Amino acid sequence: MGIQLPQATPPNSTPAPSADVEEAPTVELRALDQLWFQVSGTVCNLRCNHCFISCSPENHSFWFMSRDEVRASLDASVRLGVKEYYFTGGEPFMNRDMLGILEDALALGPVTVLTNATLLPQRTVDALAVLAAASPYTLEMRVSIDGVTAEMNDAIRGDGSFDRAIGAVGRLAAAGFLPIITTMQTWSEVETDGILAAFWDVLGKVGYDRPRLKILPPLRIGAEASRDRGYDEFERVTHDMMAEYPAELLLCSSARLVTASGMWACPILLDYESGRLAHTLEEAAARPAVLAEQACYTCWVNGAICSNMPGFAADPA
Amino acid sequence: MIGVEAGGTYTKVAAFGGVYSNHLALGAAIDDALSRGAEAAICLGDLGAFGPNPDKVFPLLREHGVSVVRGNYDDSIARGLEDCQCGYTDPRDNHYARLSYQYTFQNTSPKNRSWMATFPEEIRFRMGALDVLACHGSPRQTNEFLWDSATPTHFLDKLAQDFDTDVIVGTHTGVHWMRRWGDHRAYVNVGALGRPANDGRTDVWYAMLEVVDGDLAVDFVPIGYDHAALAIEMRDEELPEEFVETILTGWWTTCLEILPGKERAAGRF
Incomplete structure (x- = not known):
């Protein structure tokens, strides 16, 4: 039995857009390659102080998606030719339907789950391994760890989260997964090589000896705006900045986000009305993304940071 | 054997993937294709990369009239771009990709660079009654x-519909595989001649496409060649030992970031 789902509710604390939506640059969808699911809404068992959508146990702005809701968008995705599926939250494994949802998605294509890995006991890892082995498509476990020590990570993600996540990485590796470890860059550039070496060391100690590491830039919205700093006034995307820019580098040119409350342009703009596009996936695919928020500046600088790899990029010819 | 021409109709075609300057494997594959009675041959691009003396590949292709589709490496070398356009973000992968690209660029003659600039992005032909689109990565990129x-x-089906073809033939990943769906539709990744398929074997692979009873039959052909001689040549050229190790062991040691978890887990590194 799945969780009892209350009526989906719209966001209750939508911040004001940082630019006039009518005047902001827009990006057309080039191809719907990535379909993202806000599968656990904004509900998370952790309260990370860098979370760009401020997820927590109490943040019910976006609620869990049911297996049927996800399935409806998966059906639409086949018609639209989607290439890969991503599941995020909140913490996806707080959704009691998660394993069934993954089974449905893995029947259609490759799947990535973004998880804090604190809710992955051995029985769940075993179930994931069964799902992965049964599918011809890859199941990527993307684990967020924000430091190479408990002290460094737990200052951001909460007490005990480092040990629980590292333990789960060990279980995932033993089950045959090669988790993608994502970490937000909270250090200076000159420290990067040392941090990466330390990750290799700490992950190797739990049996993960060929780690895949992905460093993310900070998104200075949500909780992160308080932890470190918000955006400077100049950090926004203008029409001039888009004039010579290959828009296909941006996630919103090749992705849409499905939530229990409708369709968004991308996973980052969840708290912004300008990110909301439509009720149906077909409608959302037909509408351009609006680069009205300062978080769009981070993507303009760094490209499609949410993807496992750069996606459908500029044609080299 | 002739080169596959745009608009031509064939019954037996040898399709070669990334050559990566492995002239010994290319020569062995051409001999094999001739012995199997291939009427035409096509190479899907990326003539240079990890291997030694990139100019040695070109005479083989010209001598046997092999048609070539432009790969990202060919495009970069021909246009003098800064990198190979593989899109790595991992620092280690970028390090080795840079070494490979710089060596290849510096050792490809202007004459061959000019020829690479003439390679088309796609070649469309027919296998019996089936329309075939040959490309490097995908028809769209x-x-x-x-x-x-x-x-x-369903993604492959959309590509086939968008590009109005029955069969898509490509390479770029370096690992051969194929998928069939519908009545006659298929995607064929022909693999690569340049380095082994990350399977612990020293063989490299190409695909023989043949019309059998009106449908497309695909035979992935392993090619054993003098990989020890290639390793010696690579060391003479002072190419990274990591590249040599791949040739000698069959396991990829670099450019691993782009592998999905399932494919990467099947390898050693």
């Missing part, structure tokens, strides 16, 4: 990776 575990069938 030269450097798009299409891996078995990361490519949904």
Whole structure:
């Protein structure tokens, strides 16, 4: 039995857009390659102080998606030719339907789950391994760890989260997964090589000896705006900045986000009305993304940071 | 054997993937294709990369009239771009990709660079009654990776419909695989001649396409060649020992970031 789902509710604390939506640059969808699911809404068992959508146990702005809701968008995705599926939250494994949802998605294509890995006991890892082995498509476990020590990570993600996540990485590796470890860059550039070496060391100690590491830039919205700093006034995307820019580098040119409350342009703009596009996936695919928020500046600088790899990029010819 | 020409109709075609300057494997594959009675041959691009003396590949292709589709490496070398356009973000992968690209660029003659600039992005032909689109990565993008575990069938079907073809033939990943769907539709990744398929074997692979009873039959052909001689040549050229190790062991040691988890887990590194 799945969780009892209350009526989906719209966001209750939508911040004001940082630019006039009518005047902001827009990006057309080039191809719907990535379909993202806000599968656990904004509900998370952790309260990370860098979370760009401020997820927590109490943040019910976006609620869990049911297996049927996800399935409806998966059906639409086949018609639209989607290439890969991503599941995020909140913490996806707080959704009691998660394993069934993954089974449905893995029947259609490759799947990535973004998880804090604190809710992955051995029985769940075993179930994931069964799902992965049964599918011809890859199941990527993307684990967020924000430091190479408990002290460094737990200052951001909460007490005990480092040990629980590292333990789960060990279980995932033993089950045959090669988790993608994502970490937000909270250090200076000159420290990067040392941090990466330390990750290799700490992950190797739990049996993960060929780690895949992905460093993310900070998104200075949500909780992160308080932890470190918000955006400077100049950090926004203008029409001039888009004039010579290959828009296909941006996630919103090749992705849409499905939530229990409708369709968004991308996973980052969840708290912004300008990110909301439509009720149906077909409608959302037909509408351009609006680069009205300062978080769009981070993507303009760094490209499609949410993807496992750069996606459908500029044609080299 | 002749080169596959745009608009031509064939019954037995040898399709070669990334050559990566492995002239010994290319020569062995051409001999094999001739012995199997291939009437035509096509190479899907990326003539240079990890291997030694890139100019040695070109005479073989010219001598046997092999048609070539432009790969991302060919495009970069021909246009003098800064990198190979594989899109790595991992620092280690970028390090080795840079070494490979700089060596290849510096050792490819202007004459061959000019020839690479003439390679088309796609060649469309027919196998019996089936329309075939030959490309490097995907029909929509030269450097798009299409891996078995990361490519949904409905996505391939959309490509086939968007580009109005029955069969798509590509390379770029370096691992051979194929998928069939519908009545006659298929995607064939022909693999690569340049380095082994990350399977612990020293063989490299190409695909023989043949019309059998009106349908497309695909035979992935392993090619044993003098890989020890290639390793010696690579060391003489002072190429990274990591590249040599791949040739001698069959396991990829670099450019691993772009592998999906399923394919990467099947390898050693």
